Every structure is written in C-alpha cells, then in structure tokens.
Amino acid sequence: MSAVIDHHHADHAHGPAKGMMRWVLTTNHKDIGTMYLWFSFAMFLLGGSMAMVIRAELFQPGLQLVQPEFFNQMTTTHGLIMVFGAVMPAFVGLANWMIPLMVGAPDMALPRMNNFSFWLLPMAFGLLVSTLFMEGGGPNFGWTFYAPLSTTYAPPSVTFFIFAIHLAGISSIMGAINIIATILNLRAPGMTLMKMPLFVWTWLITAFLLIAVMPVLAGVVTMMLMDIHFGTSFFNAAGGGDPVMFQHIFWFFGHPEVYIMILPAFGAVSQIIPTFSRKPLFGYTSMVYATAAIAFLSFIVWAHHMFTVGIPITGELFFMYATMLIAVPTGVKVFNWVSTMFRGALTFETPMLFAIAFVILFTIGGFSGLMLAIATADFQYHDTYFVVAHFHYVLVPGAIFGIFASAYYWLPKWTGHMYDETLGKTHFWMSFIGMNLAFFPMHFVGLAGMPRRIPDYNIMFANFNMVSSIGAFMFGATQLLFLFIVIKCIKGGPKAAANPWEGAEGLEWTVPSPAPYHTFTTPPEVK
Amino acid sequence: MASHETYYVPAQSKWPIIASVGLLLTVFGGGSMINGMSSGTGSAAGKWIFFAGALTIAYMMFGWFSSVVKESDQGLYSQQMDRSFRMGMGWFIFSEVMFFAAFFGALFYARTFAGPWLGGDGDKGVANMLWPDFQFAWPLMVNPDATTFPGPRETISPWQLPLFNTIILISSSVTVTFAHHALRADKRGATKAWLGLTVLLGVIFLVLQALEYQHAYHDLGLTLNSGIYGSTFFMLTGFHGAHVTMGTLILAIMLIRITRGHFTPDKHFGFEAASWYWHFVDVVWVGLFVFVYIL
Ligand code: HEM
C-alpha cells in the first residue's frame, strides 16, 4: 500500500477526521457508503415495523388493532419507505463502497456532490415521516398515489409528501450522475468496459434508468401539486384532464423503478455465485446484453399495471406482449446463474445461500409476473393479494436478499473481520422460512379474490392470513438478528484476509481488509 | 501512472450539508405557505422558514461555486476531473430533458387520447356519461365542467409575441456561440460584448414572456384555472421561463467572471456548461413554439 502515498498527494493522505463532523462533512466514498447502508437499514426497520402493524391487523378478520384510516397510512408509508428509503439507498450505498474499489478509482467522481446526495435523504424521509403526525394524517393513498385519491381526496399533508418525493428524487439523480461519471471516467487503465465486474455494469444501466425516470416522477408530483393548490386540471376530467393520465405518467416512472430495485441485485448475485462456485461467470457478455435489454424493455411495458383501467384493446395487446418479452432476457440471466453453478465446486457460505435463494425465489416472482402479464387473466388478479405476492417475491428474496448477500459478501472487506457464519446461516434460514410463510399463501388468497389494501377480509381467508402474519413476524424479528450480526462483526471476530473468499476475483480483493480510508490513489494496472 | 494525473478528492466540505438543510427549510416553509394559502389559515412562520431556506441556498451556491473556482485556479483539476464535470453537466441536462418530457407527454396524451375519449370517441368511458354534451377540440375552449373550469376566451396567437421570442432565443444561442469562439481566440472584449448581448436577449425574452402572461390573464381569460389547455400551457411555458431565468443568471455570472479575468482560452468549463444549458433551454423553446403555440 505504500504506493498509495507518494509526494503528489501527501496532503490528501489523511485518515478520517475525528468526531461527529467526520460523517457530516465527509467526501469519502467509504464513509458515504457506510452512511447510506446504515440509513437504509434504519428505514428497513421503520418500514418493517409498519409492515408488522399491517400483519397484526390482518392476523384475524375484523377490525381489532387500528382504524382503517391509520391502516391506509401504514400500507402507504410502508411501501414508500421500503422502496425509496430502504432498497434504493442500500444499493446506492453498495455502489458507493464497491464501485470505486471494483474499477480501481480513488473515490467517486464528484465527492462533494456525493455527500449532498446522501444528506438529502434524511431530510426527505424526516419530512415524509413527519406527515404522519400532521393534521389529517399522513399519505393514505397507496405508494402509487393515484389521483384523485392523492389530489382531490388527499389529506393536507400531501403537500409535504410531494416535496419529500422531490428531495429524494434530487438525491437519486445526483447519486446516479455520480455513479455514471465514476464508471465512465475513473476506471483504472486497462479496465475496458467489457472487463468491468457485473455489479458495475448493472449499476451503470441502473443509473441511466434513474436519470431517465426520476425527473418524470418529479413531473407527476408537480402536476399533483398544481392540481391541488393552483387550479390546474391535469388529472381532473372536469377540466379536460384525465385521472388515468396520472397512472400513465406514474407507471412510466414506476416500471423502470422496479428494475432500478432489481438490476443491482442481479449484478451482486453475478459476483457472488461465481465466487462460491469457483468458476468464472457463465455467459458474461450475454449477461451485459440481457441487462441492457431488460432496461430498454422496461420503458415500454408500463401499462401492464393498468390493464383494468380501460385502455384500448391494441394497448392491452401491445403491453401484454412487450411485458412477456422481458421474460426472455430474464431467462437468459437465470440460465447463466444456474450454468455457473453447474459442475462448480460449490460451498454454501451465507452470501451464497442468499444468492441461491435469490435465483430460485426471484424466478417464482418472475413467473407470477408472467401470469399477471396476461391481460385477460389480470382482470381477475389485479388489485388482489396475488399482486402483493408477486411483487414481494421479486422484492424480498430479490432485492432484499440481494442486499443481504452483498452485505455478507463484502462485510469482511468493510470491517476487516469475518462475520459469525453460524449466526449468518441462522439469519438466512429464518428469513427464508419466514418470508415464504408470509408471502406464499398470498398467492392463494389473491387468486381466490382477496383484495389488497383493506384492513378487514372475508372469513374464508382467515387461515392463510394467520399463516402469513406468523411468517411475517418471524421474518421481521429475524432482522434484529442481522443487526446483531453486523454489530458483532464490526466489533470483532476472526481477522479477514485481503481476499477472504477462495474463489473471489476482482480489484476489491487486492486491497487489505478493512479497506484503507483511501484506496487506489494511484490507479492499478488491469491486464 | 504517467498517463494518469492525480484525481483531486476535496477534503471535507460543509457546503453539501448546508445545501441539504437549506433545501429542507425551503420546501418545508414553501409547503406551509402553500397549505396556508389553500386553507386560508396561513401563519407567518412558513414564510420565514421559506425565506431562511432560500437565503441558505443562495449562500451555499455562492460559497460552493467560489470554492470550485478557487480550486480550479489553483490548478487542482486534472483533465480527468474536467471530464467528470462535463459528464455531470451533460447527464444533468438529460435529466432536465426528461422532466420536460413528462409535461410534453401530458400535453400529447391529453390532446390525442384523453380529450377525444372524453368527447365520445372510442368506447365511451364513464367520463363521457358524466358530460354527454361535451365536444372536444384543441385548443379546448369549453371544458366539460365550464363552471369550475371556465375555458379561455382566446388563446395566444403564435405569430406575434411568440414568434418574436423565438427569434430572440435563437439569436441568443448564436450570440453565446460567438462569445465562446471569441473566448477561445482570447478576444476578451468581443467575448464580453457577445455574452452581454446574450444576457440582454435573455432578459428581453423574460420581459416579453411576462407581458404575454399578463395579456393571457387579463385579456384572454387564459389562466391556470382554464382547464387542460391552460394547465399544459402555463406549466410548460412556466417551467421553461424558470429555466431561462436560471440560464440568464448563470450567464450573467459568467459575464462577471470574464470581466474579472477568469477563464483562459482553453480552460473555461464553467462558461461552456452555462452555454450548454442555454442551448438546451433554447431547444425546449423550439419544442414549445411548435407544440404549444402553433399546433
Ligand atoms: C418477468 C418479470 C416481471 C413481469 C412479467 C411482471 C409483471 C407485473 C405485472 C403485470 C404487474 C401488475 C399486476 C396488477 O397490478 O394487476 C406487476 C406488478 C408489480 N411488479 Fe412485476 N413483473 C416482473 C418483474 C418485477 C420485478 C423484477 C419487480 C421488482 C423488483 C416487480 C415489482 C412489481 C411491483 C412492485 C408491482 C406492484 C405495483 C403496485 O401495484 O403496487 N416486478 N408486475
């Protein structure tokens, strides 16, 4: 590591500053990555406790714990916090920590803007959460905030909800710009695009999606603000507008958004599976093209969320077939992961367990997606618990397991210690069982017609719902174990080598564990 | 190593946190003001919070950009850093394009789909039952519910002020390019003259736009409240106008910097970024002129 400190930048070769202000003022990608990850975990617990309220109310039919008004606020803020506060920032945190290490860059391309991106988030979510305590309550119109529920019939706090979305959006756009500039401009000499690790590739494409759709989200909430307070009629048919237009604009953002939440997980899993299979990734090039194809298609499928709203038959058909096309590149990916494992020397450390579960369970979510994509069938499924089952299968064992897998995989690099493998495996199995118990029965109650976003339900759904709630409590409680594992790993544990995994490749494993405060001040040579 | 200069990673900075707090204060204060306005129970606190936020942001902008200028003067920025700035600006402009795309999308959707359907085309949805007599036309002069949303009496004719404004903005794109060429040729006097002219054209555009709004509100009955035509008209031209205001301010700052001797014939990214932004604003206007005013 002595190469890092040469006469040019002796003045920058400082370690972290002391005290609280280190975190507030930092421009260091590792510090900022750490803050993103902790913030995301805090939001995960907050959003998770809201989910516990929801599942507690749904434990039995009838109303027992909360008022319907409050129930609606819980489902809405749960969704918003998980999507914008937990999943997205976790991936940005991973990107911050790992992308400079993986491409051999000294830091992110625009370090001060990086700090700005992070610190906007606590502001945004502070504002969002504060709406729950305002007169009339917080957002109660669902995380998709369809007009006119979110305009004509919204509580007054919707104004602050809109601004919170603006702040979070600005943060995402700046984060994405930083990631693109880092990847395109700061790669070590010799690291051609097609030599980049897949996590870097998937993030490059994700960042593009973010810059393309977050402004559209900003646009749609701005139209809401104008409709509510300034007399416009974008979403009001009385003035020649159209509430359905809200859905079009929202889902033009929303569908790419779901890929924003899954592509980085694809990338992480594509790093982890080869390591623990001790084989190079099968079909690297096809992985890159499949990711690009998914990103492209994600722009032309949005109305599959709107099959029942009354769109022309040509629209139904177009969006149905376009949606089904996504299964092709997705299938390529699943095939490649499985082929990577085929005849590999597999071991099942915690990251690998999460990665394998990812492949299997995400595929289940993909299949239920295909069912939903059949426009005619969706008339039955839409707005039922089947949809809830679908997206939780892609988001929990998809996005969230991808994050867990990454965390266990890179914890040794971050902390310099190995995590406790037994506890890690316990965390995995409890999460695996808990989430399947929670979400698998939802397929059945959904197919049988149980509507989503309702605090009460027909007595015939009682048993399955009780199972769901038990699974959910189990999953929720298990995450406290994860917190414990991480803290334990930071405090101590067996020392981690620079490369703690036998089969791991990549620049991040060439620097010591824990990674020094400044790495690759002189770019490494990649052959 | 030889091919790579060191990449400047600034030490800690207070500007981002000031910016974040400033933004939070601004939106919180602004939100309180707006809510107060709509419910008629506004208190003064919102205004003060908003004001404090805006001041904080102004202070932050000044401080942050000054330190960037200072660092650049000290020669801390390598060519690689310069490329990062260029990419940053380029992708920022792309995000702005997408922001406008949302509003253009709303305009196209309302005109080609929602409006005709409301007027009875296609499968006749629920809305058509609500207002069976509604006839759709564009510009939409009579809204389905003409009491809540009184339509405009008249719309703006494209061939008067808007045409003039188009000529002004396109000329300003040309003059800013002349300024750039002059700067590259190290002709300071000419740079200042062309840039000054650009700023002047920007200001004239804004004044004319303000007059047009005045005219629309007072003589034509074209307001934010006059249905989807007014909504799309004012949101598109309004956001464009806000961007012209920003652009003019930035160009004015560039003019001040040039007067103070900043920039060299081959290092002047601040100026270039400003002119990229200006060209972008110009292109958006051409889109507006065609799709909002003419068609
Ligand atoms: C093969 C891939 C996929 C297909 C074919 C697919 C299809 C669909 C369809 C048709 C719906 C609408 C169902 C309805 O509302 O009636 C839907 C909903 C949803 N999907 Fe997917 N999907 C896929 C992958 C994903 C992925 C990867 C994610 C996220 C990581 C995701 C997240 C969601 C969410 C959040 C919703 C529900 C939104 C809401 O209404 O609240 N999907 N999906």
Ligand SMILES: [Cu+2]
């Ligand atoms: Cu979708």
